[in-house]
Amino acid sequence: MKGGAIPKVAVPQVSARQVSAPHVLVVYTDDEPGVLTRVASLIRRRGFNIHSLTVGPTERAGLSRMTIVVDSDAPMVRQAVEHLRKLVNVLEVQQLGERPKVIRDLVLVRVAARPETRSEVLQLAQVFRATVVDIAEDSLVIECTGSLDKIDALVDTMRPFGILELGRTGAVAMARGTRNPPAGRAPLPLRTGTESMSV
Amino acid sequence: MQEPAAEFTGAQLIWESLLREGVDTVFGYPGGAILPAYDALVGYPIRHVLVRHEQSAAHMADGYARASGRTGVVVATSGPGATNLVTGLATAMLDSTPLVAITGQVGSALLGTDAFQEVDITGITIPVTKHNYLVTRAEDIVPAIREAFAVAGSGRPGPVLVDITKDAQQSRAALDWDAATPQRHLRHLPPPLDAAVLAQALELIRHAKRPLILAGHGIQMAGARAEVLALAERADIPFALTLLGLGAVPATHPLSLGMMGMHGEAWVNRAIQEADLLLAFGMRFDDRVTGKLKEYAPNAKKIHVDIDASELNKNVPVDVAIAGDLKDVLRALLPDIPVADRSAWLGAIREWRGDSAVRDIQNLPDDGHLYAAHVMHDLWKLTKGGAVVVTDVGQHQMWEAQYYKHDGERSLVTSGGAGTMGFALPAAIGAKIARPEAEVWVVAGDGGFQMTFAELMTAVQENVKVNIAIINNGYLGMVRQWQALFYESRYSATPILSPDFVKLADAFGIPGQRVETRADLAAAVGRARAAQGPALIEFKVEQEDSVYPMVPAGAALHDMIRRPSALAETGSDPA
Structure with missing residues (x-):
């Protein structure tokens, strides 16, 4: 290869894990101990299949935001939404549905890279706008952010070189366009000093 | 009650909160981690009913709540005290009973260390509580505690557990009631009623030729009896009842058909299968009422009203789903409900009903055998239908549902969703305490009664006048029936011995009687009713009788097993 030109790579067709039209739920909850347990318990108990669940803080103190990607048909997803809405700690459940949305997943993947394959791995990583965040004698750690499909494709591309370790965050999603804040009928903020109160 | 700024111990704050929530009675059992609360109780005008097992305390609080509509309260200690509540909480959860459980917990410094009598009761009870x-x-x-009461009683009611560490009970804090307003x-009140959806419902009602109301427990909880009756009468629509719906609307109303489902009346299930419109009010299409879903009410459009949106389109896809308070929904619909005359439809149902009634066990000559159906029918007659009946789970529960005609609201207390054996006696004690003026009857089988009969002593100690009818057939009868029908009569572990119930009653210091013929029934019931305190009657009934008709699990509603001999078909007196 010459002149540092990026080779064209046929992006492989991805596995069955690909969620072509995933049902994406955004769930706003109280930021309290045990809320994740309640949500996880509900999902397990009702048998909802989920692809991923991520949780983190939001722009408001006391408020957490979960992104749940559900692998189920529409009636099942509707059930999941209604059951989530019954949890006292849940303020709002948004079903992103057909709305334009941004879905992002982050992966860290440690790829075997001996001196003779290292440059090829690096070039392929570049195709995906992935970043190399660690280099060892015989491996690289690549970080990449993107849609679920893109991350799947990156992983499949790297597989022939040997994937030594892989971690994904699961999807974080947001609707495009005007911000859609939680419209829970009861006002925030919650009482202060309740951290110890709920499990 | 004290000034808001005053300092209280946490233990006192528990009782201050309960008083302010209007609690007059709690059911409980003390222990180490709840000792500070029990110590503080002495200073408060709240009745504590000491149970013999915490499971029974939960059932008592449940019975108290179901009979009265108020929230029941149960208190227990940590560890085994708390885990013993789990069956009671699950029972309340599945039947939507408002209940608050307060448990002691080990000191906060010991949490997570497997300390003595420490269990993670909040972890354990997540699936069986609302919160x-x-x-x-x-x-x-x-x-x-304030939020617990609000959660337990709002929306679709249910149990809530509050686990309080011992150090929280012992330390002090100010009481600021208003600041704690839940x-x-x-957050998730049902959305405002949608006029377009109501219009769709009206359209279906207007065009229906063979409509049928499915009356459920939600009618009682919404206090919507008058509205349901108004709609039924104006539009001339008959109603069928779920087990927990019995009493929600009067059984002897001309439009009442009786119970639906697995042991429902044949004509009721036939009406469901032939209806062209079902109006499901506060019921949830449980598998015990639908039978095989694919063949359920194949000709019917369906309108479903429930306060719990997660019940809509869950088991049965419906044409109009309305999440809301039934009373509000019906009040919105009523002005536009057209007056109708459905004599053709009602006539057809009457014909099916008459066909069953002539085969009713009640209409056959006394052959010297005592049948449970006789006991239920005669108990209904003797109490003039005015008792609160609290049943256990099994055959007697179904016979009660078939033969005791419940007209009054909250006149039947029974574990429907969970099917908890051992429920009847403790729940009846709770019901009687909630409604001391009511005549309360326990109807239990010999199996279920033996699960919780230690609570007889609770009834004696607390002087709670409950009358107890034990339907003794020497078997775990409903399981035996399934073995007879579906397991080639291999009676595996279903024959069950009982103690001498009359002597047992005597040991508890209450009058006991044994009845073996129908002729002796009325006098025995009369003596039990006249007794000052609790009284027990053992009815020795036909041993291998089965509940008919029966829709086998998973079969379509019209595939009923009928009584094999000409002896009897279930049914009621021709109205």
Whole structure:
């Protein structure tokens, strides 16, 4: 290869894990101990299949935001939404549905890279706008952010070189366009000093 | 009650909160981790009913709540005290009973260390409560209990558990009731009624030729009896009842058909299968009422009203789904409900009904055998249908549902969703305490009664006048029936011995009687009713009788097993 030109790579067709039209739920909850347990318990108990669940803080103190990607048909997803809405700690459940949305997943993947394959791995990583965040004698750690499909494709591309370790965050999603804040009928903020109160 | 700024111990704050929530009675059992609360109880005008097992305390609080509509309260200690509540909480959860359980917990410094009598009861009870709390600071007790009552009683009611560490009970905090006003239970109130959806419902009602109301427990909880009756009468629509719906609307109303489902009346299930419109009010299409879903009510459009949106389109896809308070929904619909005359439809149902009635066990000559159906029918006649009947789970429960005609609201207390054996006696004690003026009857089988009969002593100690009818057939009868029908009569582990119930009653210091013929029934019931305190009657009934008709699990509603001999078909007196 010459002149540092990026080779064209046929992006492989991805596995069955690909969620072509995933049902994406955004769930706003109280930021309290045990809320994740309640949500996880509900999902397990009702048998909802989920692809991923991520949780983190939001722009408001006391408020957490979960992104749940559900692998189920529409009636099942509707059930999941209604059951989530019954949890006292849940303020709002948004079903992103057909709305334009941004879905992002982050992966860290440690790829075997001996001196003779290292440059090829690096070039392929570049195709995906992935970043190399660690280099060892015989491996690289690549970080990449993107849609679920893109991350799947990156992983499949790297597989022939040997994937030594892989971690994904699961999807974080947001609707495009005007911000859609939680419209829970009861006002925030919650009482202060309740951290110890709920499990 | 004290000034808001005053300091209280956490233990006192528990009782201050309960008083302010209007609680007059709690059911419980003391122990190490709840000792501070019990110590503080002495200073409060709240009746404590000491049970013999915490499971029974939960059932008593449940019976108290179901009979009265108020929220029941149960108190237990940590560890085994708390885990013993689990069956009672699950029972309340599945039948939507408002209940608040307060449990002691080990000191907060010991949490997570497997300390003596420490179990993670909040972790354990997540699936069987609407919500629960672990309170580790005295200042969080009032907000937690206030919110617990709000959550338990709002929307679709259910149990809530508040676990309070011993140090939280012992430390001090100010009482600021108003600052603890709960709000989070308001997050998911049903949306405002949608006029377009109501219009669709009206359109279906207007065009229906063979409509049928499916009357459920929600009618009672919404207090919508008058509205349901108004709609039924104006539009001339008959109603069928779920087990928990019995009493929600009167059984002897001309439009009442009786119970639906697995042991429902044949004509009721036939009406469901032939209806062209079902109006499901506060019921949830449980598998025991639908039978095989694919063949359920194949000709019917369906309107479903329930306060719990997650019940809509869950088991049965419906044409119009309305999430809302039934009373509100019916009040919105009623002005536009057209007056109708459906004599053709009602006539057809009457014909099916008459066909069954002539085969009714009640209409056959006395052959010297005592049948449970006789006991239920005669008990209904003797109490003039006015008793609160609390049943256990099994055959007797179905016979009660078939033969005791419940007209009054909250006149039947029974474990429907969970099917908890051992429920009847403790729940009846709770019901009688909630409604001391009511005549309360326990109807239990010999199996279920033996699960919780230690509570007889609770009834004696607390002087609670409950009358107890034990339907003794020497078997775990409903399981035996399934073995007879589906397991080639291999009676595996179903024959069950009982103690001498008359002597047992004597040991508890209450009058006991044994009845073996129908002729002796009325006098025995009369003596039990006249007794000052609790009284027990053992009815020795036909041993291998089965409940008919029966829709086998998984079969379509019209595939009923009928009584094999000409002896009898279930049914009621021709109205």
